[in-house]
Amino acid sequence: MQVIIRPAPEEATRMVATLVAKAVRAQPDLVLGLATGLTMERLYALLVTMHGEGFLDFSLVRTFNLDEYIGLTAEDDRSYHAYMTKHLFAHVNIDRRNTHLLDGTAKDLEGECRRYEDLIRHCGGIGLQLLGLGRDGHIGFNEPGSALYSRTRDKSLTPMTRADNAKHFADPSRMPHRALTMGVGTILDCRKLLMLVTGDTKAAILAKAVEGPITSMMTATAIQLHPSCTVVTDEAAASRLESKEYFRWIFENEPQWAEFR
Ligand code: GLP
Secondary structure, three states: OEEEEEOOHHHHHHHHHHHHHHHHHHOOOOEEEEOOOHHHHHHHHHHHHHHHOOOOOOOOOEEEEOEEEOOOOOOOOOOHHHHHHHHOHHHOOOOHHHEEOOOOOOOOHHHHHHHHHHHHHHOOOOOEEEEOOOOOOOOOOOOOOOOOOOOOEEEEOOHHHHHHHHHHOOOHHHOOOEEEEOOHHHHHOOOEEEEEEOOHHHHHHHHHHHHOOOEOOEHHHHHHHOOOEEEEEEHHHHOOOOOHHHHHHHHHHOHHHHHHO
């Protein structure tokens, strides 16, 4: 795992946007795994700008989102379908037939999860997966207790996750209790992971995810098992990392990061 500490959220987000753009340029039909949340909104805004300036072509890119609420239709503006349209898909030249999200209204939820796993396999697997970090340590909606080998399935959301995400719901009592999510095992199968974490509210959980013992009670710790995972963070989110001077040293010395210094 590589941990990159940038001074502020803007620089961290810009670096992740640049890494995504480079990955798409290297492989125009990249299978890109997408995440949601406030952190990702800033990233998608930058990707839209890069696209507008002619630096990023989505015409062949294929996407898979990590998760979706159970019970919200694609048209519901609180769904992750609507989030992706609003923040990215409506503003770039992506072919909507190449964008994939779980259907949280499917009658057969197990069948829907199997369909998603099959489709990911059919597309050759996810090349680059974007990840945020939930305050309870989740990736996707893999809440505490999720098996580290889990596949796409339905999960109950914790009270903390419901409280954090209820801000997107005009009536917080309508915040769903359950979601469909790629499993931790599904995420670990992606060829590369790229996690973006900013802000001091994530400092304690980021330290556990990066430096703590690997545990299903905090599924973000599973990124330590992945052979190619980059975590980009700002100073605030990095403030509780014990090894931050070591991570800075690596960043200053690794040739692969020279263009970002
Ligand atoms: C939701 C998503 C996660 C995301 C998290 C972080 O819970 N399911 O994939 O990592 O939000 O959100 P934020 O960036 O708003 O803190």
